[in-house]
Amino acid sequence: MTRPTLSHAAMTQFPLAGDELLVGGMPLTRLAERVGQTPFYAYDRQAISARIDSLKAVLPARLELHYAIKANPMPALVAHIASRVDGLDVASAGEMRVALDAGMPAAAISFAGPGKRPQELRQAVAAGVCLNAESITELQRLHEASQALGVPARVALRVNPDFELKSSGMRMGGGAKPFGIDAEAIPAALRRLAELELQFEGFHLYAGSQSLRAEALIDAQSASFELALRLAADAPGPLRILNLGGGFGVPYFPGEARLDLAPIADHLAALDAQLLSAQPQARLALELGRYLVAEAGVYVCRVQDIKQSRDTTFLITDGGLHQHLAASGNFGQVIRKNYPVLLGNKAGQSADQRYSVVGPLCTPLDVLGSEVMLPQAAIGDLFVVLQSGAYGASASPRGFLSHPDVIEILV
Ligand SMILES: *Cc1c(COP(=O)(O)O)cnc(C)c1O
DSSP states (O other): OOOOOOOOOOOOSSOEETTEEEETTEEHHHHHHHHOSSSEEEEOHHHHHHHHHHHHHHSOTTSEEEEEGGGOOOHHHHHHHHTTSSEEEESSHHHHHHHHHTTOOGGGEEEOOTTOOHHHHHHHHHHTOEEEEOSHHHHHHHHHHHHHHTOOOEEEEEEEOSSOOTTEEEEOSSSSOSSSEEGGGHHHHHHHHHHTTOEEEEEEOOOEEEEOOHHHHHHHHHHHHHHHHHHHTTOSSOOOEEEOOOOBOOOOSTTOOOOOHHHHHHHHHHHHHHHHHHOTTOEEEEEESHHHHGGGEEEEEEEEEEEEETTEEEEEESOOTTTOHHHHTOSSOSSOOOOOEEETTSTTSOOOEEEEEEOSSSSTTOEEEEEEEESOOOTTOEEEESSOSSSSGGGSOTTTTOOOOOEEEEO
């Protein structure tokens, strides 16, 4: 039987020193000693900064680059990013607190999400952040909060567009969706917003996540832009912000290549120029989560046992799906595929042995690598899952089976 020959995109964000992977400039074995336990997540400041710098170098200068906190809400990481981007996007009052603690001015924070509780809306009005309203009910509640507090509510409307982001990992708009207000209902929502004396800020669209096709992102951005300009004709005031969402993907699986930014940046420059003449007060915004942080993070666990079962050699680690649901294939994947993995203390050695890598949970779903190639392994080795900076610790069922919790560090 021939095995598939597809390989992972080259991962060069962490250099080697001898056999050791360097994370935050420190050999992984020593970093594990510093942390004092496995498993842990480590996020590399340098890698995050480099990613943001490379984006800023190509995006139009007037465009606002926002970070969507839900990708990774670790407070130290959010604070690191806050000083390097133009805004933060939050999806709960808890995330709003992290964003404000990070020092981001309220004026540069926006709050989206279906089913915001009345209390959260009131907190957001009190804080002075921009609310991305997702229903008429929310508009009514924002009016009430604004009246009660004597503070004007700054409101953008989240639009559920009449198209989808093609070939994305997760579709967040188009068709029947709980997110946003259907495009055809926006004119009525704008009238209601004006009657309720809410301060109109603009539109927010978010078509989908994890797209690796520049063409698909460009199409969605074009369609979002045109739709928003059409809808702006019914707005009670000038457009200030046109948030085109995120969705930039990173390569996780064999055969995937990094997103080609150049055509996206060129296209955004053209949209920016168009916006400047049509709505001079308005700024374009991108809200990226995964793209800013995913490649800067590693998940590190330790081999606890090595077992041969019939034709398969299992590495049993102290990490698993309870801490890294996405790498186990149970967070939005249809067919399980392997994340890029390695042995962090043997990263310089040739990967010529085949292993299946599992966690300690009593479920066959607890797989971190199926039939992956690694150097000859030993108990005590550090097993590393790359591309782990987004949708990791906070997107995993950490209470499942009551193991000790994972630690997160920023290095
Ligand atoms: C999750 C989310 C994002 C971030 O998406 P990524 O695919 O991680 O870039 C942006 N905006 C909204 C509204 C979201 O819900």
